[in-house]
Amino acid sequence: MIERLEMFLALAKARHFGRAAEAMGVTQPTLSAAIRQLEDTLGVKLVVRGSRFQGLTPEGERVLAWARRITGDMRGMKEELRAAREGLTGTLRLAVIPTALGAVARLTARVSAAHPKLRFALRSATTAELLSAIEDHEADAGIGYLDGEPLGRVVTQPLYTERYVAVMRSDAALARIEPLRWADLATAELCLLTPDMQNRRIVAGHLRAAGVEVAPRVETNSTIVLISHVLTAGWVTILPERAAEIFLRGQPLVARPLTAPDAAHEIGLIAPWREPHGPLVEALLAEARRFSLD
Structure with missing residues (x-):
């Protein structure tokens, strides 16, 4: 059956x-x-x-x-029967929005330290793909936005608050402006994530509210591609602060916090609505409850 x-x-x-x-x-x-x-x-x-x-x-x-x-x-x-025999083993499959991929290591490292036999399979996904993967049992859980768009019948656990920065070359004219407002980006050549990404919809909403036309020179689903164009073409991209941090080391780049408004959105763990959860997901949820990435 x-x-x-x-x-x-x-x-x-x-x-x-x-x-x-x-x-x-x-x-x-x-x-x-x-x-x-x-x-x-x-x-x-x-x-x-x-x-x-x-x-x-x-x-x-x-x-x-x-x-x-x-x-x-x-x-x-x-999973539970195997865990009773061997301890927690197997592969925990996570679907993660692209802008949270840099932060997820802090969570998986903690879970791995508590359960050394556990392995992880991470995939980049939009919010819609993340929810579909959980529903179709292709992912055990996900990390994505907890606010802004309906998630359906799931269990959530907040991890950190996402805030936004404009990333540009250190020699860019905008790099000298502090504080940098969303409206100041009206003169910038922008490269942004694709419209199917919730981050793009959030960013585009703040830009339009500030009177900035959203007409990026490049659209991509890869943060690496965005940074490559910032470095090579001298354009500007907008990323969550945590997603930008990893690219700033050793590069001629700066990240300027965006103000007016000082926008923030909640990122967290998303798991199926099920009781009880399998031992792999329960271990992930338990570790997420013990600490915040903020």
């Missing part, structure tokens, strides 16, 4: 029988047979079929929610 539910989850995600079969490491006829067996067991049609996958039936959407819950609970049970 669990295996059939996992195949159903793979199909719901891929929305294609062939790709779902490939993701599960089985043939397409094997996956199709498993879905039909699941339908026979439950007594309902789960998939709208035609010449190709056409979506889930209303009953299939309901089963999808239960399948996520059941397979998540099964995974948590296996």
